[in-house]
Amino acid sequence: MVSADNVNLDVLELVFSYLAGNDLASVALVSRSFCAGVIPRLYSTLLFRLSHAKRYPAVMSPFAAVAAHPEFAIHVRHVDIRHVPAIKAQYNPKFLLECTRALGLCRNITSFRCSVNALPPLFITALEQKDRLHDLRLHGNLTTEQSMRLTKLSMIRNLTLDFASWNLMNLLPKWTATMKANLTTLTLFMANDLNETVLGSALAELPNLLGLHVIGCSKVDHIAMLHLVSHTPYLESLSMTTSETSRPFPDPPASLPSLRNLALDTRLGSPEPGHPSSASVLAALLRHISSSSPRLLSFIVKYPDRQMALTTSFVGKLISAHATTLKNLSFIDCLIGTTDSLSALCVKCTALERLEVMIPVRDLTFFAHSLARSSTLRTLIDVEMHTHSPRPTLAQHEVRQLFTRVPSLRKIVSDGRIWTRRKDPDNQLLIGLERRPGHTAAIHWFMPRDI
CATH class of the missing domain: 3.80.10.10 (Ribonuclease Inhibitor)
Structure with a gap:
C-alpha cells in the first residue's frame, strides 16, 4: 500500500515544485516525509x-x-x-x-x-x-x-x-x-x-x-x-x-x-x-x-x-x-x-x-472592438495610471465581454487579479479567477517581459 512515507523523495520534490508560499509551509506539517520533500523548495x-x-x-x-x-x-x-x-x-x-x-x-x-x-x-x-x-x-x-x-x-x-x-x-x-x-x-x-x-x-x-x-x-x-x-x-x-x-x-x-x-x-x-x-x-x-x-x-x-x-x-x-x-x-x-x-x-x-495598456472601462465596447482585430493577442495587462481621480475596477461582466469579443484572448491581469479563459465540456465560456502572486520577484518596469 502506497503512503506518504514510502513515496520516492525525488517524486515528492517534483510535486512540491508546483507549490509556493503558505502552501509549502502547510505541506511541511503533514508528515516527516513531506517535510523532507518540501524543505529544498521551502528554503x-x-x-x-x-x-x-x-x-x-x-x-x-x-x-x-x-x-x-x-x-x-x-x-x-x-x-x-x-x-x-x-x-x-x-x-x-x-x-x-x-x-x-x-x-x-x-x-x-x-x-x-x-x-x-x-x-x-x-x-x-x-x-x-x-x-x-x-x-x-x-x-x-x-x-x-x-x-x-x-x-x-x-x-x-x-x-x-x-x-x-x-x-x-x-x-x-x-x-x-x-x-x-x-x-x-x-x-x-x-x-x-x-x-x-x-x-x-x-x-x-x-x-x-x-x-x-x-x-x-x-x-x-x-x-x-x-x-x-x-x-x-x-x-x-x-x-x-x-x-x-x-x-x-x-x-x-x-x-x-x-x-x-x-x-x-x-x-x-x-x-x-x-x-x-x-x-x-x-x-x-x-x-x-x-x-x-x-x-x-x-x-x-x-x-x-x-x-x-x-x-x-x-x-x-x-x-x-x-x-x-x-x-x-x-x-x-x-x-x-x-x-x-x-x-x-x-x-x-x-x-x-501581449499588450500592456490602461483598459478604458467606460469605453470598453470600442476598446474590445479594436482588440478583436488581432488574431494573436493572448495576454492583456491593465496598467495603472497616475491620475488624480480613481477609475472603475474591471468587473467580471466586463471581463466576460472582453473574452467574448476577443476570441484569441486567454488571460487578463487587472487590479491584482488574474482572469483566465476556460471552457466546459459543452464548449461554454468559463472564467477562472486567482489573485496575482505577491511573492514574485519584482523587476523594473523597463526590463524585458517574458512573452
Whole structure:
C-alpha cells in the first residue's frame, strides 16, 4: 500500500515544485516525509518584504530560521531583501545580524537582492565568499570603502545598481574590467552622479554585453546612450531616458542589428525655443534605431506621472518599422491616441501576443472592438495610471465581454487579479479567477517581459 512515507523523495520534490508560499509551509506539517520533500523548495528563496517586517520579531525571519538550522542553508539559492524592520528610525540591528549569519552559511547563493539602503559591510564580506553568485541587485548608496569591497565580486552576470552613489560610479570602469568575461546585463537606475565619460569607460570593457538599461540618470540621455552603444554592438535589450534636447543624433547611427527589446523613459519638461517636443523626440529616436534594421520583439514606453496620448504619427512609425516582429507592447502612463491607432496596431502587428495598456472601462465596447482585430493577442495587462481621480475596477461582466469579443484572448491581469479563459465540456465560456502572486520577484518596469 502506497503512503506518504514510502513515496520516492525525488517524486515528492517534483510535486512540491508546483507549490509556493503558505502552501509549502502547510505541506511541511503533514508528515516527516513531506517535510523532507518540501524543505529544498521551502528554503530555496529567502524573501523578506514589508508584510514580514510588520510582524517582526513576533514572527521569526527566514534568516533566523536558517541560522538556527544550518543544515537548511545548503538549499538556499536566492536572497531577496525588500524591506528591513526599524527601531526608532534605525534599522533593526538584530535583523541585520540574523541576515549576516544566514548569508555566511548559505554557500550556494546564485542571486542576491537588497533593494533598501541598508547594506552593512558584513553583507559584502559574506558575498565575497559566494563563488556561484551571478545575479546581483543592490541599493548602491555606498561609501568608498564599501564600493571598493564590492568591486571584488568578479563573477557577476547580471548587475543592477539602484541609486548608486558617486563613490560606486567612479569605480564602475574598474569593476566592469574584472567582470568583462561574465557580465551580460548592466542596469543603472537613478544614478544621478553617473556621467557619459564614466559610463563610456565602463562600456568599453564590455564589448559582448547583451543588455544595457540606464534609466533616470540625469547626465546620460538618449543622445549620450546612442553614442555609447557603439561599444556594445551585440545588444539585445536597451533601455534609456529621453530628453528634450537640441543635440544631434550620432552620424552615422550606431549599428544594433541584434536589438530585440527597447524601452524608453520619456521625460517631459518645458522645452526651450528650438528644442524638439517629446513626441518628435520619440519619432526621431525610433527612426534612428530602425536604420539598423533590428527585429524588435518588445517595445515599452513610459511617460512619468503624466497621462499623455501617443500621436497617430508615432504609432504609424512603430507599425511600419516593426509590425511583423513585435510580440509585446507596453504603454505605461500614456494612452494610445485614438481607437483607429489601436485597431491599426492589432491589425498590422501580426505576431502580437501581449499588450500592456490602461483598459478604458467606460469605453470598453470600442476598446474590445479594436482588440478583436488581432488574431494573436493572448495576454492583456491593465496598467495603472497616475491620475488624480480613481477609475472603475474591471468587473467580471466586463471581463466576460472582453473574452467574448476577443476570441484569441486567454488571460487578463487587472487590479491584482488574474482572469483566465476556460471552457466546459459543452464548449461554454468559463472564467477562472486567482489573485496575482505577491511573492514574485519584482523587476523594473523597463526590463524585458517574458512573452
